[in-house]
Amino acid sequence: MSAPALEVMEPGFLSTVQDLGRKGYFAAGIPPSGAFDRFALRVGNLLVGNPPGEAGIEMTLMGGRFRALRAAVIAITGADMGATLDGAPLPRWEAVPVRAGSELAFGVAQTGCRAYLCPAGGVDVPSVLGSKSTYLIGKIGGVRGRPLRAGDRLDVAPGARATAGHRLRPSLIPSYGSEVELRVLLGPQDDHVTQASVRTFLSAPYKVSSKADRVGYRFEGAEFQFRERAKAVEAGSDPSNIVDDGNAIGAIQIPGGKEAICMGPDGVSMGGYVKIACLIAADLERMAQAKPWDIARFRAVAHAEATAALRDSLARASEASLVK
Amino acid sequence: MDITAELPGRVMEVAVQAGQTVRKGDVLMALEVMKTRVEVRAARDGRVNHVAVKESDEVRMGTLLVRLAP
Amino acid sequence: MIYPETRYLFSGDQYLTVEIGDDMTLESNFKVLGLDLAIKAAKIPGLAETLPGWRSILVHFDSLVIDVDALVAALREAEESGAGAEAVPSRLIELPVLYGGRYGPDLPYVAEANGLRSPEEAAARHAASLHWVGMVGFTPGSPQLKFLDETKRMSVPKYTRPRLYTPEGCIGLGGSITAIYPVVSPGGYQMIGLTPVPIYDRFQSLPDFEESPILLRLGDRVRFVPLTPEECDLIRQQVRECTYRISIKEETVTLEHLLRSRGAA
Numbered sequence: 001m002s003a004p005a006l007e008v009m010e011p012g013f014l015s016t017v018q019d020l021g022r023k024g025y026f027a028a029g030i031p032p033s034g035a036f037d038r039f040a041l042r043v044g045n046l047l048v049g050n051p052p053g054e055a056g057i058e059m060t061l062m063g064g065r066f067r068a069l070r071a072a073v074i075a076i077t078g079a080d081m082g083a084t085l086d087g088a089p090l091p092r093w094e095a096v097p098v099r100a101g102s103e104l105a106f107g108v109a110q111t112g113c114r115a116y117l118c119p120a121g122g123v124d125v126p127s128v129l130g131s132k133s134t135y136l137i138g139k140i141g142g143v144r145g146r147p148l149r150a151g152d153r154l155d156v157a158p159g160a161r162a163t164a165g166h167r168l169r170p171s172l173i174p175s176y177g178s179e180v181e182l183r184v185l186l187g188p189q190d191d192h193v194t195q196a197s198v199r200t201f202l203s204a205p206y207k208v209s210s211k212a213d214r215v216g217y218r219f220e221g222a223e224f225q226f227r228e229r230a231k232a233v234e235a236g237s238d239p240s241n242i243v244d245d246g247n248a249i250g251a252i253q254i255p256g257g258k259e260a261i262c263m264g265p266d267g268v269s270m271g272g273y274v275k276i277a278c279l280i281a282a283d284l285e286r287m288a289q290a291k292p293w294d295i296a297r298f299r300a301v302a303h304a305e306a307t308a309a310l311r312d313s314l315a316r317a318s319e320a321s322l323v324k
Numbered sequence: 325m326d327i328t329a330e331l332p333g334r335v336m337e338v339a340v341q342a343g344q345t346v347r348k349g350d351v352l353m354a355l356e357v358m359k360t361r362v363e364v365r366a367a368r369d370g371r372v373n374h375v376a377v378k379e380s381d382e383v384r385m386g387t388l389l390v391r392l393a394p
Numbered sequence: 395m396i397y398p399e400t401r402y403l404f405s406g407d408q409y410l411t412v413e414i415g416d417d418m419t420l421e422s423n424f425k426v427l428g429l430d431l432a433i434k435a436a437k438i439p440g441l442a443e444t445l446p447g448w449r450s451i452l453v454h455f456d457s458l459v460i461d462v463d464a465l466v467a468a469l470r471e472a473e474e475s476g477a478g479a480e481a482v483p484s485r486l487i488e489l490p491v492l493y494g495g496r497y498g499p500d501l502p503y504v505a506e507a508n509g510l511r512s513p514e515e516a517a518a519r520h521a522a523s524l525h526w527v528g529m530v531g532f533t534p535g536s537p538q539l540k541f542l543d544e545t546k547r548m549s550v551p552k553y554t555r556p557r558l559y560t561p562e563g564c565i566g567l568g569g570s571i572t573a574i575y576p577v578v579s580p581g582g583y584q585m586i587g588l589t590p591v592p593i594y595d596r597f598q599s600l601p602d603f604e605e606s607p608i609l610l611r612l613g614d615r616v617r618f619v620p621l622t623p624e625e626c627d628l629i630r631q632q633v634r635e636c637t638y639r640i641s642i643k644e645e646t647v648t649l650e651h652l653l654r655s656r657g658a659a
Contacts, residue, residue: 001643026454027445028608029531029576061331061358062565076368108330108385128596129607137577138534140596140607188403188411210334210382213359217371239363243418244529244538246445246452248409269531281457292358293384306407307457314458 001174005156012064017142020053021102022131033133036288039080042317044118047075049163054122055132073120079112094167099131112289120159141277224257244272250279282309329383333357398559413450422449431473480594488641492626493517527614535594535608539572543656
């Protein structure tokens with residue numbers, strides 16, 4: 001039986017309830033949503049004894065203030081927002097007990113971009129189309145399809161077992177810098193772009209722009225040139241136009257050859273622009289922790305390496321990674 | 325008093341100029357931060373001594389935006 | 395054109411694009427529809443979902459469950475099985491539209507660009523053709539539709555600078571593709587009218603949205619029914635009261651018949 005457990009005093013820059021996402025509606029134009037940094041959410045949940053896909057709170061760039069309405073066990077993972085518990089430093093990547101009336105406060109992310117607050121039992125909001133994740137454009141999921149607001153009282157389901165003190169093995173704690181390597185698979189339309197542009201894309205620095213959010217991250221940098229090809233009828237007159245097709249999460253479109261736009265978890269499901277490459281699934285969590293003006297470098301990998309990276313990310317977010 | 329950027333973004337609009345008097349809460353400028361419009365307001369009454377940025381400038385955490393007197 | 399050989403392209407490590415051609419013809423779309431049905435029927439392990447489009451299918455799979463080569467082999471097998479390429483389920487759906495006026499400010503431009511004498515004529519032409527849903531996406535339930543009657547087809551360029559705001563329910567025309575905006579969003583299609591009927595009902599409160607929050611799917615045929623402002627208001631009221639029923643007829647079509655009959659079943 002859920003009861004209100006967390007009160008939002010200040011929501012911060014953008015905080016939403018997210019689990020591991022919504023499956024089966026991509027063809028309807030409803031993207032998976034879910035935590036941008038899936039590794040951080042999984043670990044946060046495991047630390048407090050939840051199944052890894054339970055719903056938690058994703059905070060962006062600057063976190064908020066929350067009051068515990070009853071005793072709870074919580075874990076903070078992801079970016080360092082200078083978290084405090086009643087004014088004292090609150091360790092990340094660790095299950096921490098909080099008393100009724102305690103205040104959790106988060107500031108601006110010093111490193112990284114997104115932090116996760118995972119309560120034991122998970123945030124209890126209605127499941128919409130099979131998921132508790134918030135999809136802002138579609139206004140569904142989370143707290144009534146919107147970001148958290150001051151005054152929101154979040155229910156938390158009863159936690160399974162006491163895990164206070166459990167923490168992530170220190171060697172597995174990620175460190176976030178102002179430069180990030182993003183691994184990609186080239187294609188599906190890398191053949192529309194000149195070889196020289198592909199080489200530049202894979203070597204030059206690209207800057208995360210201020211137009212970066214859950215829908216997608218724009219990267220500013222060297223522009224792209226297109227190969228001469230027969231134009232497909234009805235695609236559009238610009239060489240970066242293609243007949244619309246599906247966008248993978250992580251797909252990198254280059255409209256007009258000017259900017260690279262990489263689809264995030266709320267990414268639009270289809271697009272009419274050349275996609276030079278797609279981010280590997282394991283590196284969505286790296287992009288999740290990048291913020292405006294960070295430098296990204298794209299590196300092409302083969303499918304086998306991408307799969308190994310995903311397997312590795314899942315292995316790192318497992319029970320075996322915790323020190324109990 | 326130095327008013328600096330709290331969050332990284334791009335200057336969208338500058339609403340004040342040097343010499344202008346402002347009241348506490350007045351909007352000094354608007355920034356685009358991760359596709360969101362964020363308004364920077366005067367923390368107290370004062371006079372604008374110096375506007376350190378212009379439209380479309382990149383700002384990082386700590387970048388000086390406006391200097392208010394006193 | 396439809397490629398002599400279907401292309402299988404990586405889209406990251408968890409998606410494949412199965413590309414059958416490069417155009418937006420009915421032939422290509424029909425092939426996609428048939429292939430999508432065949433892929434679904436094959437129940438390939440590790441395949442999460444498919445996103446069919448005008449000339450390709452985005453396949454989402456779990457690379458930790460199925461090897462890429464095994465997946466491509468299974469997809470090729472589904473393609474070769476030819477299942478569903480002949481006749482496909484296609485619903486005939488009526489959507490009422492208030493053409494022109496406040497919500498169709500670009501209708502005069504559409505008329506002019508197509509050598510028509512008046513915006514009313516452009517509206518009549520648009521409504522006189524059935525329209526085929528060739529793709530759904532971008533925003534929840536947002537369709538792209540193609541004129542099924544070539545003699546009624548109109549074409550306009552999209553906005554050179556997209557608008558920041560398009561109202562919910564707006565009917566837009568870009569190139570010769572009709573789009574419907576299910577939620578407020580930026581947009582670049584010419585605004586020709588508005589439908590008071592939702593195509594995305596997030597609370598699934600209307601009776602016809604019981605199974606899904608979205609109305610339209612690939613293969614549907616839409617008849618746009620012109621309204622007077624009074625009729626539009628009446629429908630709006632019924633939508634608000636959650637009593638409005640959309641006319642939906644389940645039918646089956648073959649490509650050959652579709653081309654001959656301009657969309658009638």
